[in-house]
Amino acid sequence: MLELIVDPDRCTQCGQCAEDCPVGVLEADGGPPRVLPHRENACIGCQHCLAVCPAAALSVFGLNPDHSPEVRPVSPEMVENLMRGRRSVRRYKKEAVPREIVDRLMSVVMYAPSGKNRRQVSFTLVDDPHVMDVVRSRTYECIRKAARENRLPEKMGFFARFADAWAKGGDPIFQHAPHMVIASEAVENPSAEANPFIALTYFELMAASLGLGTLWCGFARWALCDVAPETLRLLGIPENHRSMYVMLFGYPAVRYARTVQRGISGVRRVALEK
Numbered sequence: 001m002l003e004l005i006v007d008p009d010r011c012t013q014c015g016q017c018a019e020d021c022p023v024g025v026l027e028a029d030g031g032p033p034r035v036l037p038h039r040e041n042a043c044i045g046c047q048h049c050l051a052v053c054p055a056a057a058l059s060v061f062g063l064n065p066d067h068s069p070e071v072r073p074v075s076p077e078m079v080e081n082l083m084r085g086r087r088s089v090r091r092y093k094k095e096a097v098p099r100e101i102v103d104r105l106m107s108v109v110m111y112a113p114s115g116k117n118r119r120q121v122s123f124t125l126v127d128d129p130h131v132m133d134v135v136r137s138r139t140y141e142c143i144r145k146a147a148r149e150n151r152l153p154e155k156m157g158f159f160a161r162f163a164d165a166w167a168k169g170g171d172p173i174f175q176h177a178p179h180m181v182i183a184s185e186a187v188e189n190p191s192a193e194a195n196p197f198i199a200l201t202y203f204e205l206m207a208a209s210l211g212l213g214t215l216w217c218g219f220a221r222w223a224l225c226d227v228a229p230e231t232l233r234l235l236g237i238p239e240n241h242r243s244m245y246v247m248l249f250g251y252p253a254v255r256y257a258r259t260v261q262r263g264i265s266g267v268r269r270v271a272l273e274k
Contacts, residue, residue, distance in 0.1 A: 002043050002060055006032045010057030017049035017058055033058065044117040082208055084259040089213025090175045092250040094129075097179060101210060102127050108206045112199040115191025121199045124182040124235050135231060136174050139220075140166040142228035153226050162219075173219045177248035180220070184237055184244035192243040200247050213252030220246040 002025065015028035023042045026033045026049060033049070049058055056065040106123065114121060126132050140163050146152045147160035162172045174180070181203065183196035204214045221244065224232050237244070 005059040007057045010055040016052045020052045046117045086208045089252045091253040092177045093253045109203045112202040114195045126180040129178045139228045178250040184241035186240045215248040217246045
């Protein structure tokens with residue numbers, strides 16, 4: 001249930017809540033907003049009505065608008081520097097990231113957009129370095145066994161060298177990262193092919209702002225999905241969650257002093273005859 005409550009002492013009857021509702025659940029019509037009875041089931045739970053109200057006069061789902069921080073302007077220069085300065089980190093300190101920082105990261109990820117606002121992305125978080133070591137060890141053992149039995153997919157033949165490197169103290173897949181998060185979703189969900197990537201983008205940028213390094217790890221995804229599915233089962237990832245990606249993270253053992261330099265490329269500006 002939407003549980004719309006309007007504070008009459010605060011409401012300015014501006015109508016913004018009804019106008020901004022993406023599915024037409026609310027009606028203002030020059031007065032306080034009300035729920036259209038035949039539309040309530042169409043609500044997608046986006047809370048646009050709560051967010052857009054300039055007077056914090058509107059509550060939905062039992063949420064207190066006073067508990068929602070006001071949106072403050074952010075410097076474009078700072079955002080641009082953050083985005084240009086993030087790097088794929090492959091050198092990590094052994095130091096574990098404190099749980100309160102990891103929890104802060106995950107709380108921000110919950111604000112990532114998703115298809116129809118379903119928010120059905122599942123996050124498999126490995127924030128215990130010991131568990132991470134178990135995942136590492138089992139994955140490389142699966143690769144070693146598959147290579148020995150000539151079962152490695154053709155595109156992954158070079159993974160045999162990764163298992164050899166692991167035996168010598170290397171970690172070419174997981175890069176000795178202390179932590180990992182896997183975003184996954186059932187393939188039949190709306191926008192399932194995009195939702196995990198959107199969520200991990202939120203994770204990555206927030207992690208960078210907190211001084212953490214991250215790596216979009218395609219090698220880990222290949223290994224877990226194509227060679228070591230038993231490791232996925234160990235992690236509790238459902239079999240139908242085939243829309244997924246892996247992100248490594250931790251404190252970087254390297255500091256990048258400046259951004260790289262790139263021009264604009266691959267942009268096709270569309271112009272039609274008038």
